[in-house]
Amino acid sequence: MDKRELGAFLRARREALRPADVGLPELAGGRARRTPGLRREEVAGLAGVSVNYYERLEQARAPRPSPQVVDAIGRALELSEAERAHLSRLAGHASPARPGGAEQVPPGVRVLLDRIGPVAAYVCDAGHDILAWNDFAAALITDFGALPRAERNVLRLAMRLGGTACSAHPEAAGGFEAQAAAQSRAALARRPHDSALRRLVGEFAERAPGFAAEWRRHDVRPRATLRKRVDHGELGVLDLDCQTLDVPGADLRVVMLSAGPGTLAHDKLTRLQLRLAAPDSVRRP
Known part of the structure; x- marks a missing residue:
């Protein structure tokens, strides 16, 4: 059980919840609320636990809550499925994952990368390390195979490239930082x-104020789709859709960059695909 993370997560989610979301009045005792979100006693009442116990949970002083209490607090805070799973892990009711570096890319995922068409795709692990990619991703983003193994990492690439190669679309500013913070949490x-991921998070937070701000929000909700802007040396600026899919049975995700048919970006991607001399193939470290 991680008491400090548990307390911080509960506090962040409580402060992010509006009273109206749970059927409570915006006024507290006839007066305007001094702080955003719910009060501790309101969450305790909704969850059916004592105010003292809930306060001690947020203060990292309480013993481990039972699965029933975790479930009740999750309902009281209107947590999503991903947030409830996160809460359960912080409370010590889920088995820890295998140590980092143990994941292998399933053969079927490698085949997908090879056959996916005019889509730039790569596979990341929980530590944001890029484990596999197709030629289209290498041609569109960067030549991953030419990078040292330690630099084949989404966050390290963001720091090295300064966000100029693949950044959040202006209409979705902060989307990448929010997604990276949620995934890392x-x-x-x-x-x-x-410890390697923890050091990486600390380093990226120092370099990216947007990520640091999102990290403090303790948000773990997944974002399956983002808008990305790629500034390619030959094709120019492309506004793309970025989808993320989790790999069942593995702590991996597939990230795909594509464009809708009929768009200028799609036409450019098609030209890039035709220009590649060899068929798309998956490159491996």
């Missing part, structure tokens, strides 16, 4: 002893 709950 969830991963560290699954892998509490992953």
Whole structure:
């Protein structure tokens, strides 16, 4: 059980919840609320636990809550499925994942990368390391195979490239930082002893104020789709859709960059695909 993370997560989710979301009045005792979100006693009442116990949970002083109490607090805070799973892990009711570096890319996922068409796709693990990619991703983003193994990492690439190669679309500013923070929070709950990921998060937070701000929000909700802007040396600026799919049975995700048919970006991607001399193939470290 990670008492400090549990308390911080509960506090963040409580402060993010509006009273109206749970059927409570916006006024507290006839007066305007001094702080955002719910009060501790309101969450305790909704969850059916004592105010003292809930306060001690947020203060990292309470013993481990039972699965029933965790479930009740999750309902009181209107947590999503991903947030409830995260809460359960922080409370010590889920088995930790295998140590980082143990994941292998399933053969079927490698075949998908090879056959996916005019889509740039790569596979990441929980620590944001890029484990496999197709030629289209290498041609569109960067030549991953030419990078040192330690630099084949989404966050390290963001720091090295300064966000100029593949950044959040202006209409979705902060989307990448929010997604990276949520993924990292969830991963560290699954892998509490992953010191490499913890160091990476600290380094990225120092370099990216947007990520640091999102990290403090303790948000772990997944974002399956983002808008990305790629500034390609030959094709120019492309506004793309970025989808993320989790790999069943593995702590891996597939990230895909594509464009809708009929768009200028799609036409450019098609030209890039035709220009590649060899068929798409998966490159391996």
